[in-house]
Amino acid sequence: MSVIYILLTISIIVAIVFFVAFIFAVKNGQYDDSYTPSVRMLFEDELVKEKTKKPIQSKD
Template identity: 60%
Template sequence: MTIIFLLIFVSLLVALTFLGAFLWAVRNGQYDDAYTPSVRMLFDEEEQP
């Protein structure tokens, strides 16, 4: 029974580590799209009737 509590604790620790890494990456602009705005003018937009 002790091993189950240990595994739950370790899995929560790993999950919180990945959540922290994800939030750090978002705050530092890792997921900002710098490429699309520069090529958006190259695509024709469809005319709306």
């Protein structure tokens, strides 16, 4: 039973370490996207081709 307490304590400590590392990486700009804004201007005004609708022919 004491092994469960030890494993639980170790897993919580490891989770806290990973959380702190994640927060540190976010604050230092590790996940900032520096590539997409420079490419977005090339594709922003892309023309959208609409399908032309054929008129419905009635049988009279």
